Each structure stands twice: as structure tokens, then as C-alpha cells.
Amino acid sequence: MSDGGPFENLRTMMDRAHEYTDVPQNVFVRMKHPERTLRVGVPLLRDDGSEEIVEGFRCQFDSTRGPYKGGIRYHPDVTVEEVIAMAGLMSLKTALVDLQYGGAKGGVVVDPKELSRDEIKRVTRRYTEGIRRMIGPEMDIPAPDMNTGPREMAWVMDTYSMYEGYPVPEVVTGKPLELGGTPGRIEATGRGVAIITREFVEHVQGSLEDTTVAIQGFGNVGSWTAKILEEFGATVVAVSDVTGAIYDPDGLDVEAVFEHADAGGMLDSYDAEEEISNDELLRLDVDVLIPAAIADVITDDVAEDLRAEIVVEAANGPTTPAADRVLRERNIPLIPDILANSGGVIVSYLEWVQNTQEYAWTLEEVNEDLERRIVKGFDDVIRRADELGTPDFRVAAYAIAIQRIGTAHAYRGLFP
Missing domain, CATH: 3.40.50.720 (NAD(P)-binding Rossmann-like Domain)
Structure with a gap:
């Protein structure tokens, strides 16, 4: 078996797991394709007054089970193929731990180690403006990923909120506590x-x-x-x-x-x-x-x-x-x-729920909910591997996720 790019590898692993599900082939074919991918040119104003354009991406892979969910990464080696593959993985991840989310991912081709704080802020705000029409608290909720964190999520929230005319903390997760973040999200x-x-x-x-x-x-x-x-x-x-x-x-x-x-x-x-x-x-x-x-x-x-x-x-x-x-x-x-590594999206989900309800939980409550959900996911994988006789735990995990997403597709049907 040869290895291809990240998206080809994802599809290879999905194909291995599909035979352990009863998802119809026509539905499965749809599940292996992203719903939409946006490529944006992000103007970067440097501190010395010069300007350059860096590329940014946002892929929304699947929303059958709920709003898109996925991080934003900053790295010089980000590619559109990688972003699509990571969005697909997020779709499977949210289904595996049974969150009412779909999957997405974003990225900007930039090395934050070579940028000042103000340059990172300007990149973040312009990238957010570029993807703004795709995101929203009931549509697509970004989060931190590689080389991003609470600081960048605060800028994403603020940029989006300025267009709406009022604070929208639930548009993004992984925020600072003072802006509606949840304790325990960083770890x-x-x-x-x-x-x-x-x-x-x-x-x-x-x-x-x-x-x-x-x-x-x-x-x-x-x-x-x-x-x-x-x-x-x-x-x-x-x-x-x-x-x-x-x-x-x-x-x-x-x-x-x-x-x-x-x-x-x-x-x-x-x-x-x-x-x-x-x-x-x-x-x-x-x-x-x-x-x-x-x-x-x-x-x-x-x-x-x-x-x-x-x-x-x-x-x-x-x-x-x-x-x-x-x-x-x-x-x-x-x-x-x-x-x-589903702990991050589980606690992101808890943060989003708290923001939409305008309520906050303690660190102990967040950690207890995280442990309950991820241990259940583990038990589901071990049990399904035994029941289906899968060759490994990856196939069992993918089979659970594919079955849940496929069943949701079947209930919703194909529009129009």
C-alpha cells in the first residue's frame, strides 16, 4: 500500500471502514467529498509599511449532524489539501464522540514566528473578514489549532462582532475566559x-x-x-x-x-x-x-x-x-x-453550549463532562471492534463515525 497526500490517506482509511457499516454506496460517495472550500487572498500589512498577500483557506466538509466545527492553523506549510483532509477528520471526530457538529478546518500560509504581534493581529482580522460569510454561531464555529490560541480567537470574535453590531462570543471557541471562554479548554x-x-x-x-x-x-x-x-x-x-x-x-x-x-x-x-x-x-x-x-x-x-x-x-x-x-x-x-485527540472539540462544544445559554460551568464540571464523553467514545470503539471483528481500532472508530453520519444523511435525504 502506497501513501498519498493527506486527503487521499483519509479516503483510503474511510474505504477500509465502510465495509463494516451498512451505509449505502451513493451516500458514502457524498461523505468522501467536502461540501465547499474557500480560498482567500489575505493582505498582510507589515510593520515597516510594506504589503504582501498570503493565502488562507476554509473547508466545510460535512454539516449533516450540525454546524461545522474546526480550528484555524497558521503554518508556512499549510495547503488546501491538508485543510480539506483535516476538515474531513473533524467530521468523523465529532460524530465518533457524538457531538451535534459537522466538520471544518481553516488555515493561513504564514509563519507566525516571523511576524510581530500586530502583524499576526492584522492577518487574523483580514482572514476573518475573508471567511466571515461562511462562519456564524449556527453555521460554522472556528477554534484554535496549530500556532493559534485564545488571543487569535479573541480577534476573530471581535472582527465578526463588529460586523454584527453586538458581541457574538458563540461564533468561536477557545476564547479567553473574560470573553466567554471555558476553564480547561487550553489543556x-x-x-x-x-x-x-x-x-x-x-x-x-x-x-x-x-x-x-x-x-x-x-x-x-x-x-x-x-x-x-x-x-x-x-x-x-x-x-x-x-x-x-x-x-x-x-x-x-x-x-x-x-x-x-x-x-x-x-x-x-x-x-x-x-x-x-x-x-x-x-x-x-x-x-x-x-x-x-x-x-x-x-x-x-x-x-x-x-x-x-x-x-x-x-x-x-x-x-x-x-x-x-x-x-x-x-x-x-x-x-x-x-x-x-477529541478532548479539544469536546470542551469547545461545552464552551459553545455555555455561550448560547449565557451560562458558565466550573473547571470541575467541564473536566467531568470531558471525561464522561471521551471514555464513552473509548468504550464504543472497543465494543465495536469486538462486535465487528475489525482489523484494528482505527477501522472500528471510523466505522462508528461513518455509520452515524451516514444514518443522518439517510434521514435528511438529498435536497432538492
Whole structure:
């Protein structure tokens, strides 16, 4: 099996799962195509007075079960194909954890590390203006993604609200608390990954205590995953960022590494027991490997050498279809991204509900609801894999999502 681009890979995985559903072929064909994709030219006014145009995208993949939902990412390597694939994954993710949402994704081709705060603000406002006619609290609700956060979401909300003439906090999630954000949103994706890791390790081994974990990627998701897994009793032995990886077979001081990264430090400047490469981290002899950075890092070559007992996908699409096959043949179980990293969209959903009701929940209530929903998603996947005899958990997860979306399509019919 060869690997194509991210959208082709998504369709390949959907095809594998379709045979475990009773979704009619004509409905399934529609489910594999995005409903609409917008490409916008975003004027960027630099601080020195010069101007340039950067590209931005917004894909609305499926709205059968509810409003579109998906993040906005800023990265120099963003492509329209990647945005479409991520929107498709979000459609499956929201269906898998049974949220009344569809799926979307946005992106701007820009490197925020090379922009000032004011330049990022101007890009965000012009991008928001470009997609403004597509978004809305009952139509499409953006959220943070790679290299965006509460600051950028506040600018999106403000730009949209200026056109409406009144504050519309429910147009976007992941906002600052003072603008209607919800406690627990920043760490939600990492918390969800940690909960899923705990549930699966306990399912196969009985206890998370002393389980060794390596995490590739120490951004928001990877760092919070490490922090919460350590609280759960796991031993995090390796983490990495773009500068390299650090390793201690006896366990890292996760709190110290977290504080170092939170202060803006890179891992190559951290005083570690041992420094290794990102590639070496992927091949460590550990109980759990968590890819939490970018797509396609676990290739078939990596999968052949992988020594972890379990893989939990915190990133979107970190495993290629060919690597999936290798891991399956080697009997290395993998928890797919659409389940493992769904904590973020679950808490985004809770924020949106609170905004629409003009009500706020406590951190404890948010975390309890997150755990309940994501554990139910995990139980659904384990049960469906057993009932259907699927070759792996990804197929089971996709089958659940495809069945739910397909059933919604069947009830709604085809208009006109």
C-alpha cells in the first residue's frame, strides 16, 4: 500500500471502514467529498509599511449532524489539501464522540514566528473578514489549532462582532475566559489524550503505574499530555520538540520540563540526562508512544522498527496508511487520532453550549463532562471492534463515525 497526500490517506482509511457499516454506496460517495472550500487572498500589512498577500483557506466538509466545527492553523506549510483532509477528520471526530457538529478546518500560509504581534493581529482580522460569510454561531464555529490560541480567537470574535453590531462570543471557541471562554479548554486536548492512554493501558495491562511513555512533540498538546499522564502515575521518559529530544530512562521531571517550555525555552537548551533525535524517540523501547506533533511521522519504515507496545495518536494523521498496515501485522495496537485527540472539540462544544445559554460551568464540571464523553467514545470503539471483528481500532472508530453520519444523511435525504 502506497501513501498519498493527506486527503487521499483519509479516503483510503474511510474505504477500509465502510465495509463494516451498512451505509449505502451513493451516500458514502457524498461523505468522501467536502461540501465547499474557500480560498482567500489575505493582505498582510507589515510593520515597516510594506504589503504582501498570503493565502488562507476554509473547508466545510460535512454539516449533516450540525454546524461545522474546526480550528484555524497558521503554518508556512499549510495547503488546501491538508485543510480539506483535516476538515474531513473533524467530521468523523465529532460524530465518533457524538457531538451535534459537522466538520471544518481553516488555515493561513504564514509563519507566525516571523511576524510581530500586530502583524499576526492584522492577518487574523483580514482572514476573518475573508471567511466571515461562511462562519456564524449556527453555521460554522472556528477554534484554535496549530500556532493559534485564545488571543487569535479573541480577534476573530471581535472582527465578526463588529460586523454584527453586538458581541457574538458563540461564533468561536477557545476564547479567553473574560470573553466567554471555558476553564480547561487550553489543556483539553492533552487531558483527553492522557485519559484515553490511561483507559487503554488499563484495558490491556490493568494499571498505568510505572508505564513508560515517550511523547514526540512538546507543544500545547504534548506538554499537557505529559503533565497529566505523570499525575495519573505514568513515567514519561522522553519528549521532543523541533530542536530534538530529551531522554531519561528513569523518568523526566515533567514539571520542570513543562515550566522550561512554558517560559519559551526549547528542549535543546534544557539540562537533560541524555539528548536523542526525534527519530530515535520514535524507536524507543517504551510501553506507550504518543506522536503529538505533525502528520505522517510514523511511516512504514518507522513502523518496522517501532518498539513501543502501544501507539496513541495525539496529532492529526501522524501514521500513514502503509504504517498502519505494518503495525497491524506486528500486532501493535493503535488508538486513532479521531478518538485520542477529541478532548479539544469536546470542551469547545461545552464552551459553545455555555455561550448560547449565557451560562458558565466550573473547571470541575467541564473536566467531568470531558471525561464522561471521551471514555464513552473509548468504550464504543472497543465494543465495536469486538462486535465487528475489525482489523484494528482505527477501522472500528471510523466505522462508528461513518455509520452515524451516514444514518443522518439517510434521514435528511438529498435536497432538492
